[in-house]
Amino acid sequence: MGSASTVITEKESQPSRKRVVNDLSIQVATVNGSGSQSANLILLRAIFQMGIPVSGKNLFPSNIEGLPTWFTIRASRRGYIARCAQVDLLVAMNPETAAEDVRGLGPGAAVVYDQKLDLASLRKDLTFYPVPFDSIVAPICPDAKLRKRVRNMIYDGVVAWLLGIDLAELERAVRKQFKRKVKAADLNWKAVLAGYDYAQGNFEKTDPFHVERMNRTQGKILIDGNSAAALGCMFAGVTVVSWYPITPSSSLCESLIDYMKRYRIDRETGKATFGIVQAEDELAAIGMALGAGWGGARAMTSTSGPGLSLMAEFAGLGYYTEIPAVVFDIQRVGPSTGLPTRTAQGDILAAAFLSHGDTCHPLLFPASAEECYGMALEAFDLAEELQTPVFVMSDLDIGMNLWMADPFPYPEKPLERGKVLTAEDLNRLDSFGRYKDTDHDGIPYRTLPGTNHPSAGVVTRGSGHNEMAQYTERPEDYVRNMDRLIRKFETARSLVPRAVIEDEPEANFGIVACGSSHWAVMEARDQLREEYGLNASYCRVRAFPFDTGVRNFIQRCRRVYVVDQNRDGQLCSLLRLDAEPADTVKLRSVRHYKGLPIDARTLTNSIISLEAPA
Amino acid sequence: MSVTTIPSPAPRKVNRIGLDAAAYRGSKTTLCAGCGHNAITERLIEAFYELGIEPYRVAKLSGIGCSSKTPAYFLGSASGFNAVHGRMPSIATGAVLANRTLITVGVSGDGDTASIGIGQFVHLMRRNLPVIYIIEDNGCYGLTKGQFSATADLGSKLKTGVINDLPPIDTCALAIELGATYVARSFSGDKKQLLPLIEGAVAHNGTAMLDVISPCVTFNDHDGSTKSYSYVKDHEAPLEDVSFVPFFEDITVDYEPGTAKEVALYDGSRLVLRKLPEGYDPTDKVQALRVLNEAQEKGEVVTGLLYANSQRPTFIDLLNLVDEPLCQLPESRVRPPRSVLDEVMEELR
Numbered sequence: 001m002g003s004a005s006t007v008i009t010e011k012e013s014q015p016s017r018k019r020v021v022n023d024l025s026i027q028v029a030t031v032n033g034s035g036s037q038s039a040n041l042i043l044l045r046a047i048f049q050m051g052i053p054v055s056g057k058n059l060f061p062s063n064i065e066g067l068p069t070w071f072t073i074r075a076s077r078r079g080y081i082a083r084c085a086q087v088d089l090l091v092a093m094n095p096e097t098a099a100e101d102v103r104g105l106g107p108g109a110a111v112v113y114d115q116k117l118d119l120a121s122l123r124k125d126l127t128f129y130p131v132p133f134d135s136i137v138a139p140i141c142p143d144a145k146l147r148k149r150v151r152n153m154i155y156d157g158v159v160a161w162l163l164g165i166d167l168a169e170l171e172r173a174v175r176k177q178f179k180r181k182v183k184a185a186d187l188n189w190k191a192v193l194a195g196y197d198y199a200q201g202n203f204e205k206t207d208p209f210h211v212e213r214m215n216r217t218q219g220k221i222l223i224d225g226n227s228a229a230a231l232g233c234m235f236a237g238v239t240v241v242s243w244y245p246i247t248p249s250s251s252l253c254e255s256l257i258d259y260m261k262r263y264r265i266d267r268e269t270g271k272a273t274f275g276i277v278q279a280e281d282e283l284a285a286i287g288m289a290l291g292a293g294w295g296g297a298r299a300m301t302s303t304s305g306p307g308l309s310l311m312a313e314f315a316g317l318g319y320y321t322e323i324p325a326v327v328f329d330i331q332r333v334g335p336s337t338g339l340p341t342r343t344a345q346g347d348i349l350a351a352a353f354l355s356h357g358d359t360c361h362p363l364l365f366p367a368s369a370e371e372c373y374g375m376a377l378e379a380f381d382l383a384e385e386l387q388t389p390v391f392v393m394s395d396l397d398i399g400m401n402l403w404m405a406d407p408f409p410y411p412e413k414p415l416e417r418g419k420v421l422t423a424e425d426l427n428r429l430d431s432f433g434r435y436k437d438t439d440h441d442g443i444p445y446r447t448l449p450g451t452n453h454p455s456a457g458v459v460t461r462g463s464g465h466n467e468m469a470q471y472t473e474r475p476e477d478y479v480r481n482m483d484r485l486i487r488k489f490e491t492a493r494s495l496v497p498r499a500v501i502e503d504e505p506e507a508n509f510g511i512v513a514c515g516s517s518h519w520a521v522m523e524a525r526d527q528l529r530e531e532y533g534l535n536a537s538y539c540r541v542r543a544f545p546f547d548t549g550v551r552n553f554i555q556r557c558r559r560v561y562v563v564d565q566n567r568d569g570q571l572c573s574l575l576r577l578d579a580e581p582a583d584t585v586k587l588r589s590v591r592h593y594k595g596l597p598i599d600a601r602t603l604t605n606s607i608i609s610l611e612a613p614a
Numbered sequence: 615m616s617v618t619t620i621p622s623p624a625p626r627k628v629n630r631i632g633l634d635a636a637a638y639r640g641s642k643t644t645l646c647a648g649c650g651h652n653a654i655t656e657r658l659i660e661a662f663y664e665l666g667i668e669p670y671r672v673a674k675l676s677g678i679g680c681s682s683k684t685p686a687y688f689l690g691s692a693s694g695f696n697a698v699h700g701r702m703p704s705i706a707t708g709a710v711l712a713n714r715t716l717i718t719v720g721v722s723g724d725g726d727t728a729s730i731g732i733g734q735f736v737h738l739m740r741r742n743l744p745v746i747y748i749i750e751d752n753g754c755y756g757l758t759k760g761q762f763s764a765t766a767d768l769g770s771k772l773k774t775g776v777i778n779d780l781p782p783i784d785t786c787a788l789a790i791e792l793g794a795t796y797v798a799r800s801f802s803g804d805k806k807q808l809l810p811l812i813e814g815a816v817a818h819n820g821t822a823m824l825d826v827i828s829p830c831v832t833f834n835d836h837d838g839s840t841k842s843y844s845y846v847k848d849h850e851a852p853l854e855d856v857s858f859v860p861f862f863e864d865i866t867v868d869y870e871p872g873t874a875k876e877v878a879l880y881d882g883s884r885l886v887l888r889k890l891p892e893g894y895d896p897t898d899k900v901q902a903l904r905v906l907n908e909a910q911e912k913g914e915v916v917t918g919l920l921y922a923n924s925q926r927p928t929f930i931d932l933l934n935l936v937d938e939p940l941c942q943l944p945e946s947r948v949r950p951p952r953s954v955l956d957e958v959m960e961e962l963r
Binding site: 219220221222223231234235236237238239240242259263264266269270271272273274275276277279280281283284285286287288289290291292293294295296297298299313314317321407408410411414415447448449450451452453454455456457458459460461462471 | 668669670671673674675685686689690691692693694695696697698701703704705706707708709710711712713715716733734737933934935936937939940941942943945947948949950952954955958959962963
């Protein structure tokens with residue numbers, strides 16, 4: 001077992017000039033608004049098409065034009081798709097940050113940069129590739145207005161030559177990016193080739209980084225989590241959507257609008273089988289979702305931290321009135337101007353108990369694009385089964401970055417619409433009590449407004465109601481209702497997606513994580529085993545309330561590291577509340593809250609420092 | 615020896631769909647005796663009875679406050695939703711989108727609408743969502759013991775002697791300005807006017823906004839208040855005489871040419887407006903706003919139908935919704951087929 005003082009990284013252990021194949025991290029530093037996104041996605045897609053597992057992370061400012069932005073592309077033959085803190089190949093396009101970007105590199109890294117930035121004098125232990133972007137782009141792109149964008153394509157060509165990216169795949173990626181805009185595709189492809197030719201004619205490759213074709217992405221798709229969630233919502237049969245624009249959640253509803261316009265317009269009438277409203281604020285957004293849920297529609301809203309805070313009052317009313325709704329929370333950092341474009345898992349506790357009085361809400365934690373899709377489907381079923389708002393806790397990293405995924409399966413299960421009584425049902429029943437626990441699972445029966453039966457109509461209101469939905473302030477009625485709601489939450493425990501548990505036979509300890517932390521945990525477990533001989537069992541929590549498997553997992557483990565992408569160890573706190581009292585001391589919080597997606601090395605180091613304190 | 619004759623029961627009075635008035639009542643009011651809101655509740659009961667609308671087709675929505683308790687007091691067998699303070703409009707929006715066939719009545723107060731709820735109120739008006747929006751307007755917060763609301767007039771006095779020194783928000787002017795398509799002001803004490811205005815609102819398609827001055831007998835009915843019964847009675851200036859002709863009654867209304875105007879409503883019903891000021895055209899937005907401003911200047915409470923517009927598309931039209939309620943669409947119409955998923959997946963490869 002290694003000790004904290006001898007921590008070495010995998011890369012540092014390699015002789016610096018040995019060929020490094022399909023294991024590298026590229027960082028492109030640009031100015032936002034310069035149109036670099038297309039160039040970056042093309043690069044990522046070309047590597048993906050070569051069969052190499054790849055991930056892309058866009059680290060961008062809250063700004064439209066002029067501030068620094070970084071895009072990292074990681075190619076990993078072992079399939080690691082978490083963020084990698086180490087950069088092997090820097091493309092330095094931003095004069096503002098170039099020097100700092102170069103200083104931050106580890107020894108042996110390569111730098112492609114705009115020749116006029118004159119970076120080569122900064123370090124002796126890096127490989128520099130200066131490119132005269134302006135003089136290459138000018139003859140290709142006579143239109144000066146387009147030049148700013150097209151010049152980015154040149155670095156795609158340079159990087160392709162340096163790494164050995166297949167030109168045919170690169171061209172395919174360019175054509176895919178520009179779809180039917182053939183002229184744009186031609187122009188951009190010309191720029192890529194110019195970059196490639198320049199590199200070929202002027203550089204001698206001295207860095208060790210290469211990509212080579214493999215077959216680990218066959219059949220896979222590339223999609224961001226928000227689009228995946230939007231697809232899930234469409235196939236879940238959502239009919240009412242209300243939203244207020246907020247990064248990083250806006251693209252969920254925007255993708256949904258695109259999909260719905262394409263696929264949910266009635267063929268015969270040309271009319272929409274959905275209503276999507278851009279609300280005046282998040283208070284209205286959740287109000288509309290609840291109004292629609294009350295009316296019997298499958299309804300949702302999507303937001304991020306600040307919006308979630310505004311939804312607090314209505315979330316409590318949804319809980320007490322027992323109305324289904326799905327709320328996507330694409331988590332980000334802090335309030336107001338608090339790093340709105342940076343990722344975090346900062347809303348776990350806020351969402352779990354959102355509102356005033358006693359409230360608790362089911363939360364789902366997708367870790368991947370597949371789960372954004374699958375959990376969107378599940379969330380609508382759960383919301384209607386449980387008659388309560390259900391929160392899907394995605395984050396900026398999953399939501400806005402591009403992920404490799406297996407093609408999504410078509411939903412086999414019919415829609416689960418929950419306990420809704422029709423007029424015919426009411427005719428068969430002796431009596432109907434809206435908040436009566438007829439089935440002893442805490443879930444009552446409901447009627448929808450507009451049901452043609454004299455006993456169907458009830459007045460839906462806050463927590464002061466009896467089983468017949470009449471207003472009351474009687475202590476017995478209040479307590480009975482509160483206790484039933486907790487019974488319902490216990491029922492939820494068995495209905496929500498179960499934790500995914502991987503037990504190691506000779507486990508030294510356990511790790512619990514949720515959501516986007518998953519990818520760093522997977523990689524860190526390998527690092528712990530290979531570098532330190534430590535075996536970690538793993539429990540990936542997928543929902544709150546936690547299923548019994550989570551409690552049992554903690555019971556089985558000697559120690560449990562709980563991974564959080566927030567300062568306060570919010571998942572850890574929730575687990576402490578739920579664990580057997582004797583087990584709470586086993587929980588050790590490991591936190592990452594830099595606004596960047598968590599990386600495996602940081603996680604490994606954190607665990608090691610807690611395992612073997614110096 | 616006396617002979618008692620048992621009178622045969624009077625024939626039960628029913629409306630055109632065979633329901634008696636009791637079918638339109640709700641639970642007993644818990645508001646103060648003499649509260650203007652109770653009178654509005656009575657008019658709502660009468661209106662739905664007269665129109666012969668099955669109570670189950672109605673959704674009753676409210677926010678928080680004395681006004682917002684009233685949905686429990688009418689149409690007892692209809693569904694209702696007592697939402698959070700100032701947020702009834704969003705609940706209404708969702709409910710109407712879920713089921714466009716519901717007749718949605720939102721009851722709010724002046725605090726619920728003009729203070730905490732002003733954001734949602736103005737956006738509801740903009741959208742011209744088909745709902746009936748009634749403000750039971752007493753210029754104060756009754757349920758928290760009489761603080762001023764944002765519709766209190768400049769110079770109006772609280773019981774405690776506090777004078778309101780901020781100008782009122784004119785909800786009718788706002789509604790007209792922002793796009794509501796049926797806007798009226800009335801007085802809870804004016805039965806004759808309020809009933810046809812509510813009936814007209816039900817017959818209208820689009821946002822029907824009624825600001826009904828409804829004195830708070832406990833906290834705002836004293837000398838010095840501009841929302842007291844006596845003040846409103848003395849200062850009410852009806853714009854016209856309103857009568858409602860339902861679509862199911864084949865009545866021709868006789869009036870001297872030029873002495874009345876008819877407003878045709880969506881379901882075929884009509885409002886007949888008599889004694890209108892010369893040249894007043896209820897479809898003229900600018901004129902309506904001017905009348906409101908002038909009344910405000912003169913310290914008058916102008917009442918009646920101020921504005922009506924049947925041309926503007928409703929929010930349902932703009933969203934191009936299918937005719938059936940969205941909440942009733944079967945799975946086959948809301949879950950696209952497998953081929954759609956295949957197509958999308960192919961594009962993402």
